[in-house]
Amino acid sequence: MEDELQEQQLMPIPEESTNPLDQPETLKIEEQEEIIKVEEGVLTEEMVSEGLSHIGLDLTGQHHVLCHLSLPNLSLINIHLLCKYVHLVKLELQHNNIEDISCLNHIPHLIYLDVSHNEISNFFQFQPLRYLQVADFSHNQIPDIKDLAGFFCLRKLNLDHNCLSEVSNLVDCSMLTHLSLAYNKxxxxxxxxxxxxxxxxxxxxxxxxxxxxxxxxxxxxxxxxxxxxxxxxxxxxxxxxxxxxxxxxxxxxxxxxxxxxxxxxxxxxxxxxxxxxxxxxxxxxxxxxxxxxxxxxxxxxxxxxxxxxxxxxxPPMDIVGAKDHITNMVLQMAQPQVLYQSTMPTPNTPYPMLVLTGPEGCRKGDLVRRLCQEFSGHFGVGICHTTRPPYTGEKNGVDYHFVSEEEFQNLVLMGKFILTMQYGSHLFGLTRGAIEEVANHGVVCCLHMELEGIFSLKKSCFKPRYILLRPSAIEKFIIYMKNTNRYTKSQIDLAVQRVPLYSKTNEEHPGFFDNVIPSDNYDEAYQTLLEIVKVYMYVEEQMEEAPQEEAKEKVEEKVREEEEKPNEEEVEEEKSIVSDSSLRDFESVEEPATAPVESDSLPGSTVEASSAKDQADFSCQKTLIELASLRKREELAREAIFGKKPGLHSHLFKQHTQNVASAERDQDPGTHTRIRSSEVSHATSPLDVGTSLGGPVEPLDGTLLAQTTEMLKDCDMGPRPESDGHKNREVTKSTSSDTP
Structure with missing residues (x-):
């Protein structure tokens, strides 16, 4: 065992190979990935060459250079290579991973910069680009705005989708016209x-x-x-x-x-x-x-x-008036229909009306009442309804019919109104009954109302004469309204504001008003109103002819009395005729009756004699009442033939009827005579019937009077003998023989 251990220690240790080819395969893959990563995040010359475009001149103007560079969507991190490209004017680096843009210090002439959708957190960490005009820093991580004092030419700045909590350091951007700070904090x-x-x-x-x-x-x-x-x-x-x-x-x-x-x-x-x-x-x-x-x-x-x-x-006043007219007409049609006194016999003959209008405080109501008092035989006041409270001195049923709003609305639903209007916060309305009350007296209806009522009344069947009262001195108008102690400050302001409205309506609608009267002086306004009324209705001519007509009526009455007295000569002549006839009757009893005259010898004599006898017998059967009726009919016929001056109020619409007649004459020239007669009938209103019946009557023709007297005598003497027939026959015969 010991020998083996010694041998292992004595063995040489193998050295590591420095050749890359001898390295393990795993080591080579890791190094390649690192190299690739560096290449992907770093800007290279190849990338720049592909993104350059737009040839331009350098600062010296002697060399041509590429001045536009666009490098989007390359996941760039390091762009320090741009320090070499000092001639760039436009740079686009959107959709990358750039954090540091300090390299822009070396591009002093940059005009357009787009670095949106990057990871920039430090805003403008480079020296001010004095020529930069457009900068897009949207979709980054900028928490605040640094000092932009050196960006003198900056016009458009986009900082959308950043982390800004306030706006600051933009005061010195004297050229900035477009600023976008969307989706920040x-x-x-x-x-x-x-x-x-x-x-x-x-x-x-x-x-x-x-x-x-x-x-x-x-x-x-x-x-x-x-x-x-x-x-x-x-x-x-x-x-x-x-x-x-x-x-x-x-x-x-x-x-x-x-x-x-x-x-x-x-x-x-x-x-x-x-x-x-x-x-x-x-x-x-x-x-x-x-x-x-x-x-x-x-x-x-x-x-x-x-x-x-x-x-x-x-809505314009004409629209309001039209809607008001439609509403009132529909509600009226739902009620039982009657024939009104103000309904004229023909559509071409309107009921005479006179309407005064003007802003509140122009005293149009006072002028109406004064006119109707002085000409009570020709004018009557039409009293309107209102929901406003009465002013000082006003009386219910004299100035207005003062009703509650609930009562007013009930009258609307009952179809009583011809027109309704709102002025201020109060309602006003004119009923058909108010017009009928005046028409029952056979006079002209005189009204006063605001401009809104005029627009509504013009939609109706009535054709009044409209007179505008317009204040020309506004200061004097205000002083008068204050001195009356009737109007509040808001009412005075409203009335003053509406003065131009009346003038504008008169200018924009020619002919809307028949006359315009300045209302600054009350007495002068009334005198002007009188002159207008005289022109309309020939009042001045009537006032001059009134004494002559009275004298003429007295003379006619005397003539009428003398005609009714029996004439002495006629009585004596009548007596002689009676005595002669009785004598002939007595003689005819003794003498034989003569044969009747043949019709061949005297053609037509027998027929004429018998017709004369029948007429005499028929005349004897008339009563005194029938004779009076005949007299009245002849009188009316004479008036219709020779004409009679109509009443005052009928002249109010003389011009209107003449226009209608002329229009009809133009359409049908063959009806000239008929139109003239219609003009005569139109000129005399049904309101004049009472006047015409009670007017002066001219004496009847003497022939008719003599015939009437003879018929009365015959009625008193009873039936005549048959010899009268011979006498009548002889008279007829002598008359017929004289006829050629």
């Missing part, structure tokens, strides 16, 4: 100073408000989506904004959008996935609040939506 907007930003993206942060943006006066695009914002206060003065993205925030009420209403340049607003979308008519409401929107919630705003929004929340 920013909780407050600050330290932006007076940056000339046009596009700011703060998407996906932890913001609760939009404060801190007040100084960004030039900003145009603002992205605040995917935050926790409940109020957008702070953007109301950013007047150049045209796009705001507020998707997936916590905006609850539509009132929270009041800060964007005055942004006139705003055309694109995104409120998707906000609680505010659950509101009724949300989309139309937002479109109405901001009428310049062209895109809402990534959906184009159509013209139909804009019109619908305006008609829903602030």
């Amino acid at each position: 920013i909780t407050k907007i600050s330290n932006l100073g007076n940056l000339p930003l046009l596009d700011l993206c703060l998407r996906g942060n932890q913001l609760h408000c939009a404060e801190g943006l007040e100084k960004l006066q030039k900003i145009q695009v603002l992205d605040l989506s995917r935050n926790c914002i409940t109020s957008i206060s702070g953007i109301q003065n950013l007047h150049f904004l045209y796009l705001i993205n507020l998707e997936k925030n916590q905006i609850m009420e539509i009132e929270d959008l009041k800060y964007v209403i005055d942004l006139q340049m705003l055309t694109n607003l995104n409120l998707l996935d906000n609680p505010v979308q659950k509101h009724h008519n949300y989309r139309l409401t937002v479109i109405f609040l901001h009428r310049s929107l062209s895109v809402l919630d990534n959906k184009k705003v159509t013209v139909e939506e804009k019109v619908s929004s305006i008609n829903m929340f602030d």
